[in-house]
Amino acid sequence: MNPVLSDSADELAGTEKVLSFFREQLLSGALKVGDRLLGERELCLALGVSRPVLREALRSLANLGFLDIRHGKGAFVRKADVGVFGDFLTFCLAQQPDMLDDIMQARVAIECQAIRLACIRATDSDLSRIGGLLTRLMDTLHNAEDGGAADFAFHMAIVEASRSPALVTVYRSISDLLKRSHVQRRAETSDAPGITDYLVEAHREVFLSILARDPDKADRMLREHFAIGDELRRKSYIAAFTRKGAPQEEEKEADS
Template sequence: MTAILNESADDLAGTEKVYAFFREQLLSRTLTVGDRLLGERELCLRLGVSRPVLREALRSLAMLGFLDIRHGKGAYVRKADIGVLSDFFTFCLAQQPDMMDDIMQARVAIECQAIRLACVRATDGDVSRIGSLLHRLMETLHDVDDGGEADFAFHMAIVEASRSPALVTLYQSISELLKRSHVQRRLETSGTPGIIDYLVEAHRDVFLSILARDPDAADQKLRDHFAIGDELRRKSFIAAFSRKAAPQEKD
């Protein structure tokens, strides 16, 4: 039993060596997308791991979308699949209480910085795309699912216009949860008086602030949008609770 445990521990340590080596090679830019890794024999000698351990570690990296293993040719660095990261965050965060509220806070942090950068970095094409998505959002105001999807696309375009790979990656990694949040918030506030006018005005003001290339104004408009949205959601909860309580009071 001790021998088995020691072997397992050695395998785990060997796997960590492979991961650490691969990570360092990427961070130092020694390896980039499309590059071929050293051969198995060279890697085993360099890292001091066995071939079975190396192969298993490389297979794991391939499953995560970081490597492309071509039989008879070797392993090549591939561009990471953001979908894998999105699944990871979804599985992790889905287990937490108050997940949607927490996701909203992350959204505020990412988008408010992104819109400031977008005011400075956005190309004419970026601005045109945001405008087109604003038009799509207006066309889906009365549809919870399509409207929520259009709302997400509008805000995603703002983050992409920041031209910040880090912010875009972080936002995409929680995209499935964000889409669910958009639809859920639309559903919760669909019966709130003035919600349609609010959606039109709030998103139009955010877009116009980007057109004006004013980071401070854009940041504030976006924060106002989030704050008013939260207030409308709170009111919808109170109204729904009041409707449920009314029949009981009559009885």
């Protein structure tokens, strides 16, 4: 075997050992935020890796925001930065075809579970916040950029009201893509007949179902909201292509 390739494979295997160890320690609860890792010598002996491999792996974990390396003091577990996770997901998902449609499906899955939990767990403060964002949403109906941002904030508040750290973390991690989706959908449906009334009524019904603490109704209202939104967007596509084709048809008739 090529010695260079062998060394490279050994380094990758060593790095994986370090990462697996760190992951397992966190999952088992043996390591918590603020804890100091074992010293380099102890870790190298325990994992069977060289100091250069260990240091490179620890630097990678520090770059990802999982460790705080303090010179002369050691490496300490850090609270993970969701923004890093979000950047990673954004880079991965942005390369996929029909990315925004796929994100929409993920959004439906997260929000429908979140709203059920929100009906049970939302505090008075959560409900007040969602209500305030509903007002903001209604004040920005005629602006795709501001309206899309307000729409996102309303739905984000519902997810936060679920009081589920996992759902909130995943939702926040794709927030940039979700905001883009909201703005795009607003722009695409801005000329749809009755869009303003629909946006007001749909979001109001969703909010009222949370106030009523009715998970089944809230889930149903939210799914209807998504389904009608998709239908309005489909109709706007048809109308746009029809308008584009109209002049061509008129020219053909004139030529004949």
